[in-house]
Every structure is written in C-alpha cells, then in structure tokens.
Amino acid sequence: MIGNDVIDLEATRVQSNWKRPGLLEKLFTQEEREVINSHNSPEIMVWVLWSMKEAAYKIYNRQTKLRSFIPLQLICTIDVSCSTVIRGVVKCNGFIYATKTVLDGNLIHTIATVNIIDIEKIEEPENSNVIKDTSGIPYQLIENEMYPVSISHHGRFYKIVSLKYC
Amino acid sequence: MKREEIIEKLKTIVKPYVNNQEAYENMNESSDFIKDLGVNSANLVDIVLDVEEQFNIVIDNPEMERMLDVKTAIDIIEVKTE
Numbered sequence A: 001m002i003g004n005d006v007i008d009l010e011a012t013r014v015q016s017n018w019k020r021p022g023l024l025e026k027l028f029t030q031e032e033r034e035v036i037n038s039h040n041s042p043e044i045m046v047w048v049l050w051s052m053k054e055a056a057y058k059i060y061n062r063q064t065k066l067r068s069f070i071p072l073q074l075i076c077t078i079d080v081s082c083s084t085v086i087r088g089v090v091k092c093n094g095f096i097y098a099t100k101t102v103l104d105g106n107l108i109h110t111i112a113t114v115n116i117i118d119i120e121k122i123e124e125p126e127n128s129n130v131i132k133d134t135s136g137i138p139y140q141l142i143e144n145e146m147y148p149v150s151i152s153h154h155g156r157f158y159k160i161v162s163l164k165y166c
Numbered sequence B: 001m002k003r004e005e006i007i008e009k010l011k012t013i014v015k016p017y018v019n020n021q022e023a024y025e026n027m028n029e030s031s032d033f034i035k036d037l038g039v040n041s042a043n044l045v046d047i048v049l050d051v052e053e054q055f056n057i058v059i060d061n062p063e064m065e066r067m068l069d070v071k072t073a074i075d076i077i078e079v080k081t082e
Helices: A009-015 A023-027 A030-038 A042-064 A116-120 B003-017 B021-025 B041-055 B061-066 B070-080
Strands: A002-008 A075-081 A085-092 A095-104 A107-113 A130-132 A138-142 A145-154 A157-163
Touching: A002 A009, A002 A042, A002 A157, A009 A042, A009 B041, A023 A030, A023 A042, A023 B041, A030 A042, A030 A075, A042 A075, A042 A085, A042 A095, A042 A107, A042 A145, A095 A116, A107 A116, A107 A157, A130 A145, B003 B021, B003 B041, B003 B070, B041 B070, B061 B070
Parallel strands: A002 A145
Antiparallel strands: A002 A107, A075 A085, A085 A095, A095 A107, A130 A138, A138 A145, A145 A157
C-alpha cells in the first residue's frame, strides 16, 4: 500500500492563508501546532505536516473505503528531520503509516507506506499505463497485472509513485 | 433558514475555491466539493471557516468531517440556523 502527496509552496501562497485565525486549530492537533510554532519556518512545517496527513489518508481511504475530512484524526509525529528529508509516522484509528517527506525548493513531496521497509522501495514510473477502479483508485497495468500507484499534483508539480516489485 | 437561501449563500462562499467552473455553474445539493467542484482539500477548511463566519455558527469537528458535499453542508447549516 502506498500514498503520496505533492505540494507546490508557491501555489499554496496564492490558494491558502495558513495564518487565518482558527485554521490551524481545525487541521492540526495541539502537539502538531507546537511542532509548527517551534520550527524555524512554521510555513514549511504546516505544509510538511499537511502532506503527511494527505499521503497517509490516501492509504487509509484505500484500506477502509471510508471517505471523510479527518485531519485531526491523522496524527503526525516526526522522527528524523533535516533540511531536505523528514521521516515520520502518521497514526489514524489504529492504523499506522510510515512517511518520508522530501523538500526541494518549492516542492514538498511525502510518500507514505504501511510497511516502513517499503519506504525506500519507491519508484517513480515513467510512461505508466494508469487505470482506475470503480472507487477511483489508480493502478498501473503491467503485463495485464494491476499494481497500485499513487498520483498527486499541485501547482507546477506532478508525482506518480509505486512500490518496486522484484 | 430555508435550504434555497442557504445554497445561494454557500455558492458565494465556495466560489473562490472552485477549480471546475462548469460544475460550479450547475452546483446543486448532490455536488461534491472535491470530486465535482475541484476544491483543493486544503481549502475545505476555508469553506468551513467561511460558513462559520457568514452564518454565524460553530461547526464542530465531527460535522466538519462529514462536510464533503453541498447536501451535508446544507443539512448542518439548516439545523444550526433554525
């Protein structure tokens, strides 16, 4: 199982005002807001945590078939953080997801997996033949076999990811 | 408040966040904010905050969790503005 979420920081500046009164309280737990406020760039941390929630939600939605807007139920913790890579975990109603977020200029890209070992086995397939099932979940078709992929686009960025099958 | 009044006001609220203009022009109770109107999920919270301000109500978390489509939004607002 895999989920991803890409964010174009420049696009967020046009589309969202994360400083809007009451907004952070509706999206982030108190612990997450402390992580945001203590970071040297609260803006980047807002979108890192948001992309973690979105990437994890994509798997949660595949597993449970439940569709709802549950940012406060997707609880993020950050384990390792440097200026370009942030590793963490998102928990949601007994489910747990490993995440890896890559920062590159205006690009924030989070990948979430169920198994932590899978997080280093990610491919970005080119020329992939993507089909969607009746729930709208995307798959890559390789020699008539369906492999799950996750697709995200925002602003100038588009990312498709899949797990490597050996 | 009547449902017709609510949907008119809601239409003005969602306008800045819509990415599918055609779906917006045909917006009705069955419209889904994300799937139909193309609202970015990060902007759903803006719709919730705008609804709170414009209708002078408080949307709690379980209500926000359900607010993915126009019908549910109207249901929630209708009860609170009785």
